[in-house]
Amino acid sequence: MTIPSTLLTGGRQVVALTGNPRPGSRTAAAAQATAAYLGTALDLSPADPIDLSDLAPELLAPEHPRADRALTAAAHAAVLVVATPVHKASFTGLLKAFLDLYGPRGLAGVVAVPLVIPGDPAHALVGEHHLRPVLVELGAVLPTRSLVITAGQLTALDDHLDAWWSTEGPALRRAVPLEVTR
Secondary structure, X not given: OOOOHHHHOOOOEEEEEEOOOOOOOHHHHHHHHHHHHHHHHHOOEEOOOEEHHHHHHHHOOOOOHHHHHHHHHHXXXXXXXXXXXXXXXXXXXXXXXXXXXXXXOOOOXXXXXXXXXXXXXXXXXXXXXXXXXXXXXXOOEOOOOOEEOOHHHHHHHHHHHHHHHHHHHHHHHHHOOOOOOX
């Protein structure tokens, strides 16, 4: 993954970060569709998506140059869609391993939108109870509730994005800076 020069110079971009260990997952597709939706709604440019299934072999290695580039890209996003399926009633260990590579406040000022894909609606609060505290600890700004779309609802993703945006869009719009200065 290359880092677009606009990202390093303060470009206004939306980045999809997917923590599903399966390559080509429905979670990755939903993350990219969500990033595209938010990019259009907020007048942000799309950035290359970060699919952690591609980086898994190096996340726990002493050297992780591709993961380092992904960490930089996520930290320079205007909006970061952090997508995860629900595994064992929480977000994936793969996503946790990636986020653990950040130092203190590694996502300071990044506006983050957790996207949680539970198989069972009973796990709808994973984004609020498990993922939000980690992102806040890293300094991310989370102005909205998590976007929760069950696996069975993915076929109607656009309808769910519209419904979520109708209630959460104003807060997200206020939180996204007109210029990114990171």
